[in-house]
Amino acid sequence: MALRVDERDLGRLQPLARGGMAELFDLPDFRIGEHPDWPMVYKRFKRAVRPVPVFGLEALVKLRDGLHPDQQKAMDQQFNWMLRVVVDDQPGAAGILLPRLDGTYFAKKYNSYGEVSEKPNEAQNLTATDVFFQRWRIPNPSMEERLLICRSLSLGMGKLHRAEVIYGDLSLRNFLYRLEPTVSVMFVDTDAVRPKGGRSALGVQPHTGDWEPPEAVAAARKGDKVGFAVQNFETDRYKLGLAILRILARVPRAGETRDPNHLRSVIPATTLSLLHNSLRGRPADRPTAKDWYQEFR
């Protein structure tokens, strides 16, 4: 299977979105051989990010390709995984090709000027107060739906860890959720993950603010920049617990809380205990994604 494609072979590039690190283009003329029915998008890295080593990204393409077909299918249901590395006449990778996301992960959101636009349903929406949902005119998920979102999140993280991959910079900005036709989450920004024992293709990924695990905070206080940047299975488990807390909390500034006691009267004692172990226990004692999934079954 080809791992890379030249940008000149992609055909028309139709702008979809622009972020701080990359631009996203729809590719109406381009398909890949093994999935001819999958519409593709091109994530082109901005100059400030380049050069990005081709080798690291190709390793991630190969990683998915090397999975058992059932495991690959399960990953594709929850991860917007890169399928090709794009090159041009400059050093390193120009970007990556991804399957275009299912429309069920987008929502038509209104702003206060009465204007409507289609936006990815970022999990950060789940930290919003009722005022936001009323303005957006989209459903505010019930507690039951939020628990199902957490279950799907745990399932996805479990799949990743079983494949020996560390997500790293997990936050409510890099996975999407949907309520229909089934409640599910979709992980995006998967080009920043790293296989166990390897490095992220995009270099050392900082923790998003408000998502630093305690060991990173302690390292920073000692001036240990290397220690601050460490991301491993234990930090993933901390962030998984933190994401679950923030999805369920439904309090003002839920996106910043680290206090499981918000949920004392709302969730079962076993769930609260898992949250405490995630956020306040020793790194080795943090519940795994599988522990969480079983809790939400």
Add this chain to the structure above:
Amino acid sequence: MTEMLVLPFYVVMDVSYSMTMGHSSDGAHETPIQSGNNVIKEVKVALEDSPLLSDKVRFSLIDFSDDAQVVIPMCDLTTVAPQDIPTLTARGGTSYAAAFRLMQRQIRQDVAQLKADGHKVHRPAVFFLTDGDPTDSDSEWQATFADLTSPSFKERPNFIPFGVGQAKKAILDQLVYPQGKMRSFIQQNPDEAANGIRAMAEILIGSIVGSATSFSEGSESGAFVLPEPDEDESVWL
């Protein structure tokens, strides 16, 4: 209760009469001051879309000509109804000194108020937009800017000047603070001030997103992020 971090952003907009002249080359027929009014809308819409940003970002708009005034007091911009946002209108000349004096007073008050409300406050950021030279004497605007950014002013802001129209790089480079960490943005084509202001809005919103998501509990350094403009947009010198 844990203190919640907030990051104050100020947009300080020149509303001298020259801001009503000219239009963009794309046929939008928008005056610079109209583009300035749209900046506020774009920031508000970006904050409305992201509860994580709106939790952290506090915003204020100041305008200046011969004098300076607070147009939008420091607030969570998502809580302000569109019809309650005042429209910028042109008046008089271009007194940088008036703007700097008001900013110093206002920043001191705003930071004190945010702290009194239980917030931990990061260093403010000022996006300063002008389309011409100051009408003050050099010694006056330089002295007031020195006061605003003096180490003795604890709340001294990060200061990012944007020049459109006839604004001169030689002057605006003196308004960068801290020197070496921030930069000025001077428009290449002085006939397209409205375009320049729209490009400023992109950098402002990029800065809001980058700064609010890089707040780091473990970091001792400031969290302010100033994105580089896109490489495909040769708007700035």
